[in-house]
Amino acid sequence: MPLPVPFLFHFNQHFNEYARVAGRACYRGLLRVLRAHPALKFNIHISGTLIHALSWVDPEPLELIRDGLKAGQFELLGSTYAQNILYASNDWDNARQIELHKAVLFDAFGVEPRTFWNVERCWRQSLVPLMAEAGYTCTLVEDHILSRAGATGPFTFTTRADSHRLLVVTDDETLKHKVNLAAWFGRSGQAFDHLRALAARPDADALCPAYAEDAEAMGLWGWERGVTPNQTWAYLDEFLSALEAEPGLRLIHFSDAPPPGGDLTPIPDGSAAWMDAALTRPDAPYHEDGYANWFDFHARSPKLKHFTQTYDIIRARIQAMPQNTPGAEAFRRAALLTYCAHQYEFGCIGVGGLNDRGWEDARTAVAVARAAQVAEADGEFVIIDDCNGDGSDEVLVSDGAQLQITTAYGGRVLYWFDLRTGQQFLGNQLPVLPGVYTGDGHFPVVEPVNNGRLPEDDAPRHSAERVEEMPPTRMGRFLPLWVWQSESLPVAVAAREMNPGEAVMPLMAQTRAFADYVTLDTQSAEQPPEEWLDSRMEKGGVTFIRYLSDELTLEKTLRFVLGKLVAG
Structure with missing residues (x-):
């Protein structure tokens, strides 16, 4: 049986007109690439703030999501309206955030999701009743947190609190970085080696390693750093075509996840690997000085x-x-x-x-x-x-x-x-x-804002303008250093001219x-x-x-x- 793999793209911006930039430099191109592979299933999460912002400044990504939902290709996840971290927030606020996001999703797309995107992956067991009472039956937890609870592989599990139960899918941190390497640099070997090794296991059909990443990784992050997003979409398009040709792999919706392989109760408190890593690397995005890890930040900020x-x-x-x-x-x-x-x-x-x-x-x-x-x-x-x-x-x-x-x-x-x-x-x-x-x-x-010249179109296209860069590269700050150990160097980056474009007032x-x-x-x-x-x-x-x-x-x-x- 093929290895079931959920792919999740998480769309999020504040209620701000920068959502228009994200739409042009990322969301449109990403969604068109996904829709170009109708045989593949994808999971989408979009925050309530972004839904409302796009409704004003760029409704096209919302229409592309609606098309994918109608075709049965996309499945939506719910979360909090404004992506506040549940662990750090008052649970009365959390309940209102979850209610509001469900209402916005239903109003925008006519769906009621059953899988919950736990914001920034910070886990506490007391979140189980909060999610379950809101009608959710499934969520994701990062692999390093599950391993401390006794998980021996990327299976699905149940976890319980009081009278409530959730299905837990393994959020595979390693897979995330290896797929990003494929989409950003065209280096897909590590991602396929990882997936094929899991698919070769005799219990492959019981496994469920999830790729979960910010949608902004597929265009916006690179565009902000001088990378042509059309190149990212071209690499992603090629990677998805190769996935379609893999007989041992099957992209699934979370609603089709395999049955649980056991119960993990309780799951210990845990924080997102990316935040812990960013706090230890001064060059990392979102770094703040003076904190050992996210729990230290949460306690002392x-x-x-x-x-x-x-x-x-x-x-x-x-x-x-x-x-x-x-x-x-x-x-x-x-x-x-x-x-x-x-x-x-x-x-x-x-x-x-x-x-x-x-x-x-x-x-x-x-x-x-x-x-x-x-x-x-x-x-x-x-x-x-x-x-x-x-x-x-x-x-x-x-x-x-x-x-x-x-x-x-x-x-x-x-x-x-x-x-x-x-x-x-x-x-x-x-x-x-x-x-x-x-x-x-x-x-x-x-003051006037200059967001640079946006892409002329949404087409996946290889760029003729490339420069060679050594790790970490302009994109590598989002990647752990270990991803480069087996790669031939340098890597080619589709650099674009940082044209200032036209400054406009808000x-x-x-x-x-x-x-x-x-x-x-x-x-x-x-x-x-x-x-x-x-x-x-x-x-x-x-x-x-x-x-x-x-x-x-x-x-x-x-x-x-x-x-x-x-x-x-």
């Missing part, structure tokens, strides 16, 4: 401690939100989406931190929670309060049916809600803005540019809006006064009139 406390505060606000009206329930859903979106890759090395909007903007969920509280109270009011926890006051104006939240300086409208239905008319708390976080109310300081919707602001047609340097400012409360509204000069004063009044937000 100041940024994790800080944001764990921040998330505790925000979580308590969300948990206290009323749910007794349609509007309040809509606000709760919006607050949860905002909160989850800004836990992106929480717990991972080399990601996030103080003043990083990917985590800091979780505070905007508090403003939505405040709207739900306001909805319970009838009547008009104008109050000043730091309603989003960013350290700066905001002005809240309500006519009993609607709520506007503006900055205390300048009266820039941040949010506008219908308190009865929960509809949000104005505000954009989801995207991750470029630039340093300075608070919810400050207009972000943005999308307006991502920068909240639709929130009002004023500029003057003058050669003189403008005063920052925090200075020479005053305001006065009025019935049903607020007036902001800007002293621009001795000769020029600007007044702006915001109020609700006949159910409409009026600025004058």
